[in-house]
Amino acid sequence: MMAVAAAQKNREMFAIKKSYSIENGYPSRRRSLVDDARFETLVVKQTKQSVLEEARQRANDDSLEDCVLQAQQQEHHAPQEDKIELNNEEHDQPQFEDEEEMIPNIEVHEEQGDYTDGRQDDNEDAGLTEEEVVLANAASESPEAENAVQRAAVVVHLKDGMGSLGRILKAVETYRGSILHLESRPSRNDGMDHDVLIKLDMTRANLLQLIRTLRQSSSFGGISLLAENNISVKTPWFPKHASELDNCNHLMTKYEPDLDMNHPGFADKVYRQRRKEIAEIAFAYRYGDAIPRIEYTEVENKTWKAVFTTVVDLVQKHACAEYRAVFKKLRDENIFVEERIPQLEEVSNFLRRNTGFTLRPAAGLLTARDFLASLAFRVFQSTQYVRHVTSPYHTPEPDCIHELLGHMPLLADPSFAQFSQEIGLASLGASDEEIEKLSTVYWFTVEFGLCKEQGQVKAYGAGLLSAYGELLHALSDKPELRPFEPASTAVQPYQDQEYQPIYYVAESFEDAKDKFRRWVSTMSRPFEVRFNPHTERVEILDSVDKLETLVSQMNTELLHLTNAISKLRNPY
Numbered sequence: 001m002m003a004v005a006a007a008q009k010n011r012e013m014f015a016i017k018k019s020y021s022i023e024n025g026y027p028s029r030r031r032s033l034v035d036d037a038r039f040e041t042l043v044v045k046q047t048k049q050s051v052l053e054e055a056r057q058r059a060n061d062d063s064l065e066d067c068v069l070q071a072q073q074q075e076h077h078a079p080q081e082d083k084i085e086l087n088n089e090e091h092d093q094p095q096f097e098d099e100e101e102m103i104p105n106i107e108v109h110e111e112q113g114d115y116t117d118g119r120q121d122d123n124e125d126a127g128l129t130e131e132e133v134v135l136a137n138a139a140s141e142s143p144e145a146e147n148a149v150q151r152a153a154v155v156v157h158l159k160d161g162m163g164s165l166g167r168i169l170k171a172v173e174t175y176r177g178s179i180l181h182l183e184s185r186p187s188r189n190d191g192m193d194h195d196v197l198i199k200l201d202m203t204r205a206n207l208l209q210l211i212r213t214l215r216q217s218s219s220f221g222g223i224s225l226l227a228e229n230n231i232s233v234k235t236p237w238f239p240k241h242a243s244e245l246d247n248c249n250h251l252m253t254k255y256e257p258d259l260d261m262n263h264p265g266f267a268d269k270v271y272r273q274r275r276k277e278i279a280e281i282a283f284a285y286r287y288g289d290a291i292p293r294i295e296y297t298e299v300e301n302k303t304w305k306a307v308f309t310t311v312v313d314l315v316q317k318h319a320c321a322e323y324r325a326v327f328k329k330l331r332d333e334n335i336f337v338e339e340r341i342p343q344l345e346e347v348s349n350f351l352r353r354n355t356g357f358t359l360r361p362a363a364g365l366l367t368a369r370d371f372l373a374s375l376a377f378r379v380f381q382s383t384q385y386v387r388h389v390t391s392p393y394h395t396p397e398p399d400c401i402h403e404l405l406g407h408m409p410l411l412a413d414p415s416f417a418q419f420s421q422e423i424g425l426a427s428l429g430a431s432d433e434e435i436e437k438l439s440t441v442y443w444f445t446v447e448f449g450l451c452k453e454q455g456q457v458k459a460y461g462a463g464l465l466s467a468y469g470e471l472l473h474a475l476s477d478k479p480e481l482r483p484f485e486p487a488s489t490a491v492q493p494y495q496d497q498e499y500q501p502i503y504y505v506a507e508s509f510e511d512a513k514d515k516f517r518r519w520v521s522t523m524s525r526p527f528e529v530r531f532n533p534h535t536e537r538v539e540i541l542d543s544v545d546k547l548e549t550l551v552s553q554m555n556t557e558l559l560h561l562t563n564a565i566s567k568l569r570n571p572y
């Protein structure tokens with residue numbers, strides 16, 4: 001049973017969940033473990049989708065008649081025309097005859113305490129939209145957040161021609177917004193005359209009111225809220241440059257020693273204080289900084305030594321050749337030594353020399369979106385603290401011993417590094433469901449993967465190579481070994497109660513990459529991305545110009561390759 005418990009903890013420590021920090025409205029400037037825990041609790045309890053469904057349900061429950069009835073009970077009640085208007089979508093009479101009517105109506109809905117739009121039609125804008133839920137959630141965080149000015153873009157569909165544009169401008173003025181850009185075009189929607197795009201700055205609270213107000217007018221056939229850069233909020237934000245990973249460090253904090261009674265360090269005040277100090281380093285870290293050095297204590301180095309000496313024996317026999325080769329290199333360069341824990345900065349420099357991967361310190365277990373996103377930039381987010389001394393051979397959360405012994409060797413292997421980056425690139429802008437699948441693929445490969453090597457099965461998963469109990473189980477005849485096929489691997493549930501009953505075996509990293517690429521091409525993302533190592537920027541390949549530049553670069557590369565082959569064939 002000990003082994004079962006260890007395996008469970010082992011597996012839980014790699015649990016990865018979905019969600020970008022920013023996508024979920026997390027204010028990255030305000031960081032503490034407790035804040036992260038609160039935020040995570042919120043996300044776990046109410047995923048964005050469930051919030052949306054709940055809100056939509058609420059919108060449906062509030063019958064329009066009730067809305068109107070409540071409106072009539074207000075001091076500034078909505079005029080009778082509104083009732084007719086709200087219940088008759090075909091009614092062409094503009095709802096707002098002047099701004100005096102508009103404002104009382106807004107107040108009525110504000111007091112109802114929801115963000116329903118008061119319309120009942122089949123239009124896609126009917127009911128509470130996801131964008132508004134995201135905006136409303138951000139606004140409800142605090143009074144400051146509610147009054148924070150949000151840059152946004154809205155598209156309004158005009159039924160009655162450009163004459164009704166004046167009403168929009170008046171409404172923006174009423175809600176103290178400032179218009180940055182405005183353009184119109186003949187509408188492509190049936191029954192609509194023109195579409196108007198307006199970019200504006202406005203407080204979140206007022207923006208929500210503005211949307212509701214415009215929805216209530218029959219002059220307009222719908223309104224869509226877009227994100228700041230005109231991409232729908234439904235398309236998740238994702239980092240385009242390595243520096244933006246500063247915003248991708250949201251933690252899952254359920255295993256923090258400060259918060260989890262079952263954590264081996266829970267009752268150890270000194271350990272908890274130490275963890276806090278090291279977490280602060282990660283929170284304060286910014287792109288471009290050198291990773292601060294940690295003076296590891298004698299106890300911490302002792303814990304490292306205990307694990308290291310065990311792994312040294314095991315890897316020779318059970319790790320794949322690529323892992324063994326880099327492990328030896330790390331030892332030869334005196335980065336992996338028994339007596340002391342390697343510094344992340346020296347390991348990061350080692351990785352950079354070999355594959356261009358670098359490390360950045362993480363305060364704990366990150367959400368899947370944030371973690372996978374960093375891989376796209378060849379950045380690995382690594383913890384820097386050490387597990388509790390009473391539990392050297394397993395830990396309820398990742399620590400630097402797991403990162404260093406499990407992950408570092410293969411991140412210095414070119415083929416594996418590329419595989420890791422491709423998982424990361426595929427995650428950028430992926431849907432929640434796809435992030436879940438990518439996380440699962442990551443789980444069964446990078447963390448618990450096996451591969452073939454000269455007729456034998458070897459381990460390459462970091463979770464196996466730093467947790468020998470499961471390593472021995474994985475290589476015994478007990479579990480079922482299946483060939484790695486991303487489509488089926490991605491939907492295989494995790495086994496959390498005991499050792500994994502199924503492991504996936506790759507023919508080779510190259511084979512895994514080929515299969516992975518084919519699978520990724522079936523994902524829903526409507527664009528391709530590419531990492532430009534010179535600028536550390538992810539480029540979205542969405543224009544002919546960009547593709548032409550890329551083709552030109554590739555032609556140059558091909559020319560060099562062709563020349564090289566020719567020189568090798570005819571050396572003299």
Ligand SMILES: [Fe+2]
Pocket residue numbers: 014398402403406407447462463
């Ligand atoms: Fe890991």
